[in-house]
Amino acid sequence: MARITASVFTSHVPAIGAALDLGKTAEPYWQPLFQGYEFSKQWMKDNQPDVIILVFNDHATAFSLDMIPTFAIGTAAQYQPADEGWGPRPVPLVQGHPALAAHIAQSVIQQDFDLTIVNKMDVDHGLTVPLSLMCGQPQAWPCPVIPFAVNVVQYPVPSGQRCFKLGQAIRRAVESFDEDLNVHIWGTGGMSHQLQGPRAGLINREFDNAFLDKLIADPAAAAAIPHIDYVREAGSEGIELVMWLIARGAMKDIANNPSPIRLRHRFYHVPASNTAVGHMILENT
């Protein structure tokens, strides 16, 4: 039986990818940020999954205004790193896991979540920056990845509550897959940031750290945060944090037979470009 053993949470700022790709990680501006992921890179080596379900959002790259699905799961064999206007990032092709992805689609749609099944999609920094932060700069990514895209660009976006329940549905889907697989689920984006208008540059340390506290110890309360609180407190793009609730909802302690989760790592840093960076690793026990 497949099982989710851990969840990883991280921001996915494009400038982090550029800093890595251009060899700037040791510069004083970037060094404290990358330092916060040193533990995580070792943890990835020590706890290598067979598959990563990577929850992210597309930033007007694969999905134009012709159509934007609210929830989309990638069932392709491979995904190309996208050209976001600066040329594609020099990172490996992303290998998919079509069999598990199709299984999750079947199961989760039958649990009343309307997923769009995507067989062709370039993946942007939302997906590749978390992989770079957690895996460094390998010739190939360490395992297959199932891209799971959430619309957080065009309002209304899904509520935190719905995302939290979707995570629970994904856990049930994974546990009904017969092959013995060690699966990680990653929630990405955030933390507080605003990229538009005279309020651009908003950062809210208090909100972000309270969110991390809640996500660990009282995830149902984190799921109950309404959209407007993210916009008002964490900036218009802080709404990306709803994606973290999908990964949190997929952890075992949310299920009927709870077992405690273990916090392995927690990190917070301001700024990366316009954004507050948050990062956390939780393991099932």
Next chain:
Amino acid sequence: MALEKPYLDVPGTTIFDAEQSRKGYHLNQFCMSLLQAANRDRFKADERAYLDQWPMTEDQKLGVLSRDLNRCIALGGNIYFLAKIGATDGKSFQQMAGSMTGMTEDEYRAMMVSGGRSVQGNRFIGEDGTAQAHRQPQGAAGKPGH
């Protein structure tokens, strides 16, 4: 009946909702076309001629030509789409975001390095924070003679 839009009283902020998306469809799709290198070259060769191929409003075209991102957003643009114009110009996301505040690049970068913009006074329209209408422009880039 009025729809629920609780975000209309956040200062300095335009939420890209279904209504803005409808207004900005062609503007945003023009931006999207810049993801292809050949289109970036055509746009750079003659911006006006390239824009005239799109059924955008004149206001939207002028917003693009003057790189006035606040104006583009008011007219239905979304920052992730508008970012393709910045990429075409060789600008970073930080330069684009900063351009909407009236700060110079150095001023905006310094604000971010010192912890970012405070939420104090910037939660509701009518408070006295830096993002409020009566405090624009915020920096030297928006001052006369700059």
